[in-house]
Amino acid sequence: MTQRTPHTGSYYAATRNDTQERAILSDSIDADVCIVGAGFTGISSALHLAEAGYKVVVLEAARIGFGASGRNGGQLVNSYSRDLDVIEKNYGPELAQMLGAMAFEGGRIIRERISQYDIQCDFKPGGIYAALNPKQMHALQDQKALWERHGHSGLTLLDRAAIRAEIASDAYVGGLFDPTGGHVQPLNLLLGEVAAFEGLGGQVFEDSKVIEIERSTRPVVKTAQGQVTANYVLLAGNAYMDQLVPELAAKSMPCGTQIVATEVLDPDVARSLLPNQYCVEDCNYKLDYYRVTGDNRLLYGGGVTYGGGDPASIETFMRRQMETTFPQLKGVKFDYAWGGDFLLTMSRLPQFGRLTDTILYAQGYSGHGVTTTHLAGRLVCEAIQGHPQRFDAFAKLKHFPFPGGRLLRTPYTALGALYYGLRDKFGL
Known part of the structure; x- marks a missing residue:
């Protein structure tokens, strides 16, 4: 058998x-x-x-x-990992316009599926992109204008006070709210x-x-x-x-990311973290993402391990990240910790x-x-x-092999990620 x-x-x-x-x-x-x-x-x-x-x-x-x-993190994030301005720069306005017309269709399809087939998956609408420094906030202003140029309306910029009302954290200078984002139990x-x-x-x-x-x-x-x-x-x-x-x-490389889910929180505590139950991702190159689940756990993910796999202790790695964002949860118990691989392309x-x-x-x-x-x-x-x-x-x-082939693609990519991680850290 x-x-x-x-x-x-x-x-x-x-x-x-x-x-x-x-x-x-x-x-x-x-x-x-x-x-x-x-x-x-x-x-x-x-x-x-x-x-x-x-x-x-x-x-x-x-x-x-x-x-x-x-x-995965269960978040409905619109557009692509490289946005439409990069596509337009590298491939011209005609292809960018065509891909731009499809950039927000996937989220609509998910909503249609949930409604048509009555899928019970704890769907909650709304997502926030959170800026950790002024440079990231400026990039979100540009992102809003870019998406609106491709027909995606309803976006709202959040200043420091507005994002503090949505996220019980002092980490952010502002953000961008997308009502067509959201999260599910994937x-x-x-x-x-x-x-x-x-x-x-x-x-x-x-x-x-x-x-x-x-x-x-x-x-x-x-x-x-x-x-x-x-x-x-x-x-x-x-x-x-x-x-x-x-x-x-x-022409691709598995990359790992890690997630923890806390114990069930008191409903008032869970509601205080994210009052409107929106999901959040920050604007770092190696970004963190989080949301509150249907049964009042904080689900927090982030990090990248190039070549796939997990760090020695997911709990230790993610606790440091989570407690930086939410120091009020210091010492909270994790009921689940897991990792998984997504597929990265050079572009x-x-x-x-x-x-x-x-x-x-x-x-x-x-x-x-x-x-x-x-x-x-x-x-x-x-x-x-x-x-x-x-x-x-x-x-x-166009897609190209990673430099160095299978043997060297992981260290080369990790070096690039280290560079961008330092830029994240110092707000460059």
């Missing part, structure tokens, strides 16, 4: 609504589309395709949401989307790691015990795809494209995955339906 893979020991895994295990693929089956990876990219694509009438099979190497989709959002997909006849197989893909006219996706022959294949494993596709692995922009006419990929959200994965699902469906224009707009973004 095959050993089943457990979830990581996260708060999300402990509070997930669906604890059932899906079957292991043990047969040869046929499908319109085979998707590798049951995270947000894979399941968002699967649900869009199933709604359009396609027969879709999803293969997951471990458990649904085992990777970043079931471990694993429950994903599992709700899986339930919707399965309700339309879709199949998800767990503990079914893909070991080979035959790149034929109708690709064959092979696991240890079975295989799927499909008209199209989507690669959606992100940081957990290992060396299945070497040409993609060379910090998503990688969409094709290996062949029938094998597509979408990955590399560089820390902005919750919303952009949901956009990706819609674009993959459009491309397979014969309307690839929006998918191909992302495919025009």
Whole structure:
């Protein structure tokens, strides 16, 4: 009997609504589309395709949401990890305008899914970008103008007094409030989307790691015990795809981030930290992010470990960060501490494209995955339906290998991060 893979020991895994295990693929089956990876990219694509009438099979190497989709901060952050001004500078106004028109669509898709399928995932609207120094505040003013130029209205700048009313911390000089941001229990959002997909006849197989893909006219996706022959294949494993596709692995790098969840706080204490229950991320290069959960815990995350993995003690590392922001929580008990990997690209922009006419990929959200994965699902469906224009707009973004190859990419990137970390520290 095959050993089943457990979830990581996260708060999300402990509070997930669906604890059932899906079957292991043990047969040869046929499908319109085979998707590798049951995270947000894979399941968002699967649900869009199933709604359009396609027969879709999803293969997951471990458990649904085992990777970043079931471990992340749960924040709905609009746009991309490199913003639209960078895209315009490097690729011109036409492509920037096209990507700008899609930059806020992922969050809308999430809201639609929650409403349409009645997904119980503790959704709370509203997000704040918090500035730690005047330079960051100036950047937020520019960000507001940039987003408004691309049609994203409703943003509000917060001065020191206004942000102090929203966050019980003296760390910030100001901020930017985005009412279309928000936060969710991400694993429950994903599992709700899986339930919707399965309700339309879709199949998800767990503990079914893909070991080979035959790149034929109708690709064959092979696991240890079975295989799927499909008209199209989507690669959606992100940081957990290992060396299945070497040409993609060379142009991306897993990076770890860590999160803690406190014990359940007194409701008055929890409400005092974030009175309107907005989520927050600061404006540092190596940023911190946090929110209060539906059961009154502070969930606090941050840091980056290049190459993936976790520091020796997540609790020690995150306590220092959290108590700097909220000294009133000094010594609070942590009930959960976990890490996970996201996939970083050199450009910090998503990688969409094709290996062949029938094998597509979408990955590399560089820390902005919750919303952009949901956009990706819609674009993959459009491309397979014969309307690839929006998918191909992302495919025009150029991606290059990290310098130094697999051996040196981690230390080189870490050196760059050290430089930016020092800039954060001194407000440069």
